[in-house]
Amino acid sequence: MPPKSKAGGAKKARAPTKRKLAEEFPPGEVLTDNAKKKWKLGSPVGQGGFGLLYLANEDSSGSVGAAAPYVIKVEPSENGPLFSELKFYMRAAKPDLIGAWMKSRKIDYLGVPKYWGSGFHEKGGKRYRFMVMDRFGTDLQKKFEGNEKKFPRKLVLQLGLRLLDILEYIHDHEYVHADIKASNLLLSYTNPNQVYLVDYGLAYRYSPEGVPKEYKEDPKRCHDGTIEFTSIDAHKGVAPSRRGDLEIMGYCMIQWLCGRLPWEDKLQDPLYVRDSKLRCRDNIDEFLKSCFPSENIPEEMKKFMQEVKALGYTDKPDYAKLRGILQQGLKTIGATNDKKLDFDVSTNDAGPPSIKTPKRKKAEEKGQSADETEGTPAKKRRAPQKKDVNGAKKTASPAKRPAKKEAQASSEPAVKKSRGRPKKNS
Template identity: 50%
Template sequence: MAPPRKSRLPKPLPEGFILMDTERKRWRLGKVIGQGGFGLIYLASQEVDRAVAEDSDYVIKVEYQENGPLFSELKFYQRAAKAGSIQKWKRDRGLDFLGIPTYWGSGLAEHQNLRYRFMAMDRLGSDLQKICESGGGRLKKATVLQLGQRLVDVLEYIHDNEYVHADIKAANVMLGYRDPDQVYLADYGLSYRYCPDGVHKEYKENPKKGHNGTMEYTSLDAHKGLGPSRRSDLQILGFCLLHWLCGSLPWDGVLKHPAQVQEAKARLMDNLPDSVLELSVDGAVTDEVALFLLHVKTLDYQDKPDYQLLKALLTKGVTGRLDFSVPAGSAGRNPRSRDKKAEPARTRPEPVEVDYEDPDRRKTKAVPARYIRGPPLRNDHPQQDPVPPAVRRTLKQRSRGAHEDEGSEEEAEARPKAIPACYLRGPPVSRGARPKQV
């Protein structure tokens, strides 16, 4: 008997129901503690002779067998999220922690003529979306940069295992159940094997598959219908960091129009770094995120990113535990509001609103040279610049574009000026005079 087609969520299994996974481990279901688009999440325990404790460290996701998201997620976990693989990676990279939930088992079950698929994994805590909403839509800058570093570690691991996540967002970033300073990237229902058996997927646009993913953050590759790649994940992460830092994105007002969202993202990427620097808010300058996205822009579709460089761009001396307290000026602020009159005056520019009828209405401003070179090093830390000189030059060249004449006055004076052509062939020739014959 097939499940009702109109019912997205499965009919709940009874509390205390016993499941057996493919390795013949037995699991006891507790109460339902959450749900996704197509499945339910239960507390679970391997102690099948007693009720599942409220503080259990395991959960089990359950969907109808015919549904696709859990099947896709399960394939990722089976290939990349086994405890032994994660531990080996941490040892090899010298990491104390890696934010990927551990896979503990999976299988099929049947109850009242309905067939289910299930997967057992680590229990996680609250998601970042709830924290952002409670803080007026923004997070402190140091916290955003720390989250970025930790998520780059996760992406490096899953990319090395031939997968991309393709749906990074605050709702899929979870804190640890026991330790809220641990951050996990969860929900691999849209994960994509971009490099099966070491062979990268070809660049092939498909408009019929365009705009997949979460509209606020999905990559320009996805807007074009390309299969997700490593650069896609990093671009999505960059958009997330920008949102968490500023509380809004320039395309928030047109999310129901995918083509307009795509155009706004392309405009932002084409005009880096000033397009991102203009979005800075009080107490949260966006220079690190601008450099992060600028480096992502240099990547070709099949390129392997320099993950250590990306982490270095987000470092800037941030240490310690995550601080999720409300940033100054964010309390009671509605991140979706576009009523500029209701907001207090700011010393920094407001986020750029895109005018689709007149794209050239808003002219970009020249960017101070200090931003092109990246975040300044602190004087009390004379260690070597983490950004290699060659990459620094590449980022600088990418950022110039229409700003060839930008820079400080001192730099302008020191820069050699172009020599008029008439001086390249000898003494200047007066207007109208005939050159002397030799």
């Protein structure tokens, strides 16, 4: 584990050098999973950590096209990240389990990626582990940054309702996620109004066989997770819990509304971040005033954080009550959960209008298109790129610049995580 003073340093965190990079397989390579089902690889579409991501389809006589519905993550079998994720997927993300849950809750979709298969593949005397997953599009962190780091209040509340569905499901299946953040929330590849929580590299089985783990502080794994969002428990080295997931979710929602959390000025100092969160938990009113100094404080966020504060380490959250709080927030702004995700910041009801509005008006007065003034400056604009695939860093031919690396496709924690990980339960 790195020194505490470097826990949040993006440039200092490096994966263990003993892990090996996966070699690239040619299109058409056929992999057979543990259930003897065959999968055909298409072109490599991304690289994350020490694995490669390929478009894939169920084995057929034809080639794998650009519209393939699956991706397969492949890494050398001696590497650990994918193995850690597989534990969660095999226990809690099988399609029949997810389908039964959706039916029992009468919901049209659940933002948990489905597990379609996994296995080992031998090639050139080497052994590789692979997992078949749904294909996704871009992540919410890119959307957030593209919106000048602010989401509309309606959108944030809708995302919160979707996250509560997801968390209730994985909690009911004995796991917690422990690393909720915008870069781990991906839009569906086919439906832009659906969002999925991905990257279960830090997922922890908090209640094996229905017996919750006891509260125990462990200095060796202090500050695990992504430093700006991780829970107070994690700062103390306590294993992840249901209340921790909800605390992390609360921090995310507040950041999406106001743009910045109070402790983001010193993320390289995990003790400062921990103490700041402790003060904010002790005085939620002052915490929210610091986040919304010149805006109306969203009452639903105050109530949400108060509910999280009242939870004991092993308590089961009242998900229905938390949903009611967010739904009341929608009513407050005269909105409903219409299942449409609108990222237009000009609709933000959490505070004053976004600075994008005057930019758009000014551009129109000059006869420019609004796209020339919004987002990144014109001199930084790039040619349109292909859709992101599961948030992965895209592979590219030597003549092209690789696209920006995204966090999800990596089985590794995001760059702002410490290298320590919670111990995984088998």
